[in-house]
Amino acid sequence: MPYEMGEYYERVSDYDLEYQSQSEQDVPFWQELMVRYTPQHVLELACGSGRIGLELLKVPGAFRLDGLDLEPGMLKAYQRKLGELPEATQQRVSLHQGDMCDYDLPARGTYDLIFLPFNSISHLYEIEQQFAAFTKTLEHLAPGGRFVVDVFLPDIDYLSDALNRPSTVYLEDELESPDGDFTMMLYTTRKYDAFEQVQHLTWTHEKFFETGENERYLTRLDMHVFFPRELQLLFLATGFSIESIYGGYDWKPFGKGTRQIVVGRKRR
Known part of the structure; x- marks a missing residue:
């Protein structure tokens, strides 16, 4: 795949x-x-x-x-x-x-x-x-x-969660931009394929700007364990x-x- x-x-x-x-x-x-x-x-x-x-x-x-x-x-x-x-x-x-x-x-x-x-x-x-x-x-x-x-x-507890609860949303971080013009929230969902030894991460990046606007986008990241x-x-x-x-x-x-x-x- x-x-x-x-x-x-x-x-x-x-x-x-x-x-x-x-x-x-x-x-x-x-x-x-x-x-x-x-x-x-x-x-x-x-x-x-x-x-x-x-x-x-x-x-x-x-x-x-x-x-x-x-x-x-x-x-x-x-x-x-x-x-x-x-x-x-x-x-x-x-x-x-x-x-x-x-x-x-x-x-x-x-x-x-x-x-x-x-x-x-x-x-x-x-x-x-x-x-x-x-x-x-x-x-x-x-x-x-x-x-x-x-x-x-590899963290067995982490992988177990990713294997058994793949729809759980985790808050990973809250970050301030260097110029202070936005705050970015990072969320992930994790799914683990135990046969291929690959964890499938879906990242949600949500930015809240000082102007009142916001931006939201998703990225995928797969990682071999x-x-x-x-x-x-x-x-x-x-x-x-x-x-x-x-x-x-x-x-x-x-x-x-x-x-x-x-x-x-x-x-x-």
Whole structure:
């Protein structure tokens, strides 16, 4: 069946507003990762509008940073934000439009760090897509290079609700626009397909403007649910060794948090 994700990412400014608080949680982790690994050439898959990448550029060092994303609007926003930085910083960044399942970048074979943050792996719905993305990533890494994947740890209670009560409406967030001209309410309904391991989310975005007007629109977002052994086997089956697994952005061991952050390594 066809899965949905594109429309959710087309309203870039709303997306940035919805996930601005996420940066407080995960950006320090990725910055610390750069300090620990000191990579020289980095690739972010599903880089979006630069929420993480632009913050990495604040880490001391002269590393080069590439970004790959499927959505043109996201890359346009990233490029606009990048244009506000010093010219020397801009020269270190290259953005590419493409599919993480089928990409071939000029720097193939030279990256010593490739990362796929904040649940973006969940848009690899089919086994063939998953193997293709991991294989392409392995090809783009230099020997000894690392591939880091960050995705939520499945919550059985959450999935049970999505399986048994798919019509329940949840209030996810209430957000104020940066200019204070509107308030946005976010609601979801969740339906879980236990056989395909896909959760189908329907988002309702409702904006209330200071002018008294309001706007309401719906988006669909489908996400594959990766269970721990499944994700680890995906690394091993595509030629990676697993160096470490963390349970959250606080660097605690796997099992001590709500996430699975797997560090795979290309054998030398």
